[in-house]
Amino acid sequence: MAKQILSSMILFLIGITLLLPALRATEGKAPYSDQVAVLMYHHVHDTDESSSTISSKLFEDQLTYLRDRGYKFISLEQFEQYMQGASVPDNAVFVTFDDGYESFYTHAYPILTKHGIPATNFVITDKHANPQEYQPPFMSADQIMTMTSAHPRMISAQCHTNGMHNDPVTPYMTNRIIVDGVRETEEQYRERIVADTQACIRTMTPLGPEKVNAMAYPYGVFDKLSAELVREAGIQYAFTIVPEMAKRSASPLQIPRINAGNPNITPEVLVEKIRRRIQLNVP
DSSP: OHHHHHHHHHHHHHHHHHHHHHHHHHTTOOOOOSOEEEEEEOEEOSSOOSTTEEOHHHHHHHHHHHHHTTOEEEOHHHHHHHHTTOOOOTTEEEEEEEEOBHHIIIIIHHHHHHHTOOEEEEEOGGGSSSGGGSSSOBOOHHHHHHHHHHSTTTEEEEESOSSOOSOSSSOTTTSOOEETTEEOOHHHHHHHHHHHHHHHHHHHGGGSSSOOOEEEOGGGOOOHHHHHHHHHHTOOEEEOOOOSOBOTTSOTTSBOOEEOOSTTOOHHHHHHHHHHTOOSSOO
């Protein structure tokens, strides 16, 4: 009996030894297909601090950790093609930034190009006249053009509205604002949303080779009517802050994103955030 037990233990140890390389190769991977983890960032900086600011090191560590574990980064163009029916690599990740801060140009852009990782920045266009007057400062039109011309379809810039990102308490996208003491009518509200969206599209169109047809909702706030109005203005793909995986079956005007831009989100935490949101049996 003792010999049988010893033989069984030896076989077990041999089996584990043979299995370990395979386990290490798949460690940390999230094996999903036909869906995309759309990541959301805002500000990459090495001295500024906030709940939506991460350091250059953490940003690079997140990206390389994902890459080394088999995640595949895709561009806006590939994402839109996926939404139209094309395939994407297994473990697809799409990197997005909101607001158009200058730190994208000075801190994030060098890291992205160093590793050949595509990204899209959703820009607030009414800041272009005096981008350095704000804290943190915003990118200039020239800075945006420098990136998109040097890396077309890899680094892209789209809309975060023209002037509807100024009041998180009363989001302009869904509220009827008060002008000169009078609340705007329903018709005025509709005209404002369409006009602002079209102004953003007009401003962004000369700044890159790609069609401007995507938007991130300010503060992630939208409703059925506002989504329909931005579609009427020319937006085909709109991104939210709902923390889920993006799937082709979802509305193109309600694309979810997973927040990766908090200083407490280590590379390991980010992988776990993605893993928890993998959708099984994606239609």
